[in-house]
């Protein structure tokens with residue numbers, strides 16, 4: 278099912294409605310949105326980006342971004358879980374077995390990335406964790422610091438040092454592998470339902486055949502296969518969050534007013550100007566996302582730069598736009614009655630997820646100066 282197929286938008290709208298209905302509870306209780314993810318898997322959208330030859334939708338990043346954007350407006354936690362699934366699915370599509378690809382294409386497995394580590398923190402390209410070969414098995418030891426869907430994913434795309442100690446390798450790690458221990462609970466500021474918990478590996482044994490790509494080829498896969506998906510879809514989530522905040526803010530200022538003046542909040546020029554700034558920031562992000570997708574689809578020379586820019590720009594714009602929403606809606610936003618404070622909190626995660634905004638600014642500057650990004 279790609280974006281051209283007739284049932285893409287009806288299925289997406291139905292999924293978004295399910296996600297919107299549960300979003301407040303997911304956020305308030307910090308619980309994994311099980312019903313939303315079940316609906317995602319049953320809708321066929323979980324296999325959207327897998328190739329048609331293995332039963333997937335044959336869709337690309339344009340379609341995946343549309344899904345994440347729509348979900349971001351409804352439930353940021355669900356959009357985050359879906360983002361990590363599409364990132365991991367890209368690795369499966371490129372390097373997984375046909376059996377695994379078919380399973381993901383059919384929506385039969387939720388996937389995620391286990392990259393960040395307690396030791397190297399946001400520098401995901403430099404794992405401290407190890408993979409040791411013992412006959413036909415690989416023994417993993419690691420302290421992963423943040424894994425979205427840690428307690429819910431069927432398997433992780435897992436980074437470690439290569440078995441030789443030279444470079445990075447990626448592995449397919451089923452969550453139920455003995456020695457793999459996800460931490461419990463995620464009590465975050467925003468995206469409170471995304472179950473982003475630490476995961477430990479203590480002598481966890483997986484088949485050597487679970488290597489994805491070559492031993493030591495993991496960094497290339499991270500940068501060429503995962504990074505464009507992650508930065509674009511993070512930006513799509515930020516855009517969805519901005520749209521959600523904008524529509525709630527407009528609803529508030531046009532429905533609430535000063536009885537003694539006979540005016541709505543929208544009668545105030547300052548309110549309208551702040552609203553205009555929200556709209557402009559939102560549309561700038563929308564335009565940059567469209568430009569990034571166009572660059573990716575045509576392999577344009579500016580693609581690498583756009584892939585770095587889009588997450589930095591969208592993440593920062595979302596924090597600014599949702600801050601404006603809080604100011605516009607006043608005390609009503611400080612309480613939960615307008616719903617904009619959930620978007621305000623959700624928006625903040627995008628700037629600290631690696632590559633963080635500050636790392637991206639450094640990478641962009643390095644690229645502009647012709648310097649090595651990771652020197």
Ligand SMILES: Cc1cc2nc3c(=O)[nH]c(=O)nc-3n(C[C@H](O)[C@H](O)[C@H](O)COP(=O)(O)OP(=O)(O)OC[C@H]3O[C@@H](n4cnc5c(N)ncnc54)[C@H](O)[C@@H]3O)c2cc1C
Nearest residue numbers: 390391392393398399423424425473629630631633635636
């Ligand atoms: C909601 C959420 C979900 C997540 N899900 C996943 C997941 O599914 N899988 C996964 O692998 N990880 C995940 N992460 C982890 C994420 O990608 C980062 O690794 C993590 O947020 C970094 O936090 P830290 O405290 O270790 O940051 P630190 O590395 O301690 O950074 C602290 C500060 O230093 C800055 N900084 C660090 N290095 C540089 C640099 N070179 N240049 C300039 N500034 C720099 C950072 O920008 C930041 O402001 C998730 C994080 C969040 C918040």
